[in-house]
Amino acid sequence: xxxxxxxRCKGAxxxxxxxxxxxxxxxxxxxxxxxxxxxxxxxxxAERFYLYFWSLIPAIPIIAxxxxxxxxxxxxxxxxxxxxxxxxxLVGTAALLGALVVDxxxxxxxxxxxxxxxxxxxxxxxxxxxxxxxxxxxxxxRDDE
Amino acid sequence: xxxxxxxxxxxxxxxxxxxxxxxxxxCTWIVHHLHPGRAVIYILALIPTLAVVKxxxxxAVYLQEQKDEYLRRQFVQAILVGITFTLIASSFSDFLVSxxxxxxxxxxxxxxxxxxxxxxxxxxxxHRNRVRDEVVA
Numbered sequence: 001x002x003x004x005x006x007x008r009c010k011g012a013x014x015x016x017x018x019x020x021x022x023x024x025x026x027x028x029x030x031x032x033x034x035x036x037x038x039x040x041x042x043x044x045x046a047e048r049f050y051l052y053f054w055s056l057i058p059a060i061p062i063i064a065x066x067x068x069x070x071x072x073x074x075x076x077x078x079x080x081x082x083x084x085x086x087x088x089x090l091v092g093t094a095a096l097l098g099a100l101v102v103d104x105x106x107x108x109x110x111x112x113x114x115x116x117x118x119x120x121x122x123x124x125x126x127x128x129x130x131x132x133x134x135x136x137x138x139x140x141x142r143d144d145e
Numbered sequence: 146x147x148x149x150x151x152x153x154x155x156x157x158x159x160x161x162x163x164x165x166x167x168x169x170x171x172c173t174w175i176v177h178h179l180h181p182g183r184a185v186i187y188i189l190a191l192i193p194t195l196a197v198v199k200x201x202x203x204x205a206v207y208l209q210e211q212k213d214e215y216l217r218r219q220f221v222q223a224i225l226v227g228i229t230f231t232l233i234a235s236s237f238s239d240f241l242v243s244x245x246x247x248x249x250x251x252x253x254x255x256x257x258x259x260x261x262x263x264x265x266x267x268x269x270x271x272h273r274n275r276v277r278d279e280v281v282a
Contacts, residue, residue, distance in 0.1 A: 105193065
């Protein structure tokens with residue numbers, strides 16, 4: 001169960017280690033691309049074509065990260081680890097869709113501005129991370145018992 | 146031939162989607178006809194999310210009931226495809242909101258994209274499975 005407590009410890013499966021490295025790279029790439037896109041739009045992208053072009057670019061690391069998630073589920077041989085990831089994905093999806101629906105209703109009926117930009121992705125990622133952390137704590141308690 | 150888990154999932158999902166549509170219609174009707182205050186609108190906005198949470202609960206129950214490892218993995222992959230497209234559309238919309246005078250995608254677009262794309266991914270998977278079966282036969 002050590003692999004759940006700390007993904008970098010010796011107990012983590014090779015698939016999980018490689019997945020964590022890839023996610024870290026993609027998150028860094030996402031931040032860099034987002035900042036670069038914002039900079040280009042502010043300084044050089046007032047035209048509508050460039051605006052649409054730069055708004056699509058930050059999606060590339062997101063696509064790559066979720067494709068990597070799918071590949072990890074294929075590569076992972078430990079059934080329990082796979083179940084933990086699946087649960088985390090489901091909770092992340094629930095948080096994302098719940099936030100989306102509340103946001104949509106408020107925009108449609110209360111005429112308020114919804115969440116600030118880029119909050120939804122943060123909600124999805126945070127919910128997944130919290131679920132994994134909670135599951136690892138629950139497992140540690142069970143191990144101790 | 147669908148498994149018991151698949152039949153249960155489809156039945157639960159049909160009921161939940163019906164509940165979602167009814168709740169959405171009711172909330173919309175209340176907002177348009179009774180003109181409630183801002184606090185009530187915030188509460189009304191939360192009500193349809195109960196159906197959304199139930200949808201994801203149905204998915205979790207299906208993954209527990211489904212004994213076939215291959216079908217289970219396919220299902221999670223379909224959800225991942227749906228989430229990918231939702232996040233792409235969300236990122237695109239957020240960028241437009243930030244830099245195109247606050248105009249993003251219209252309300253309910255992202256939610257629709259998520260479920261429609263998940264459904265399409267499942268159809269593609271089942272089509273690919275069928276082709277493979279025929280080739281083997």
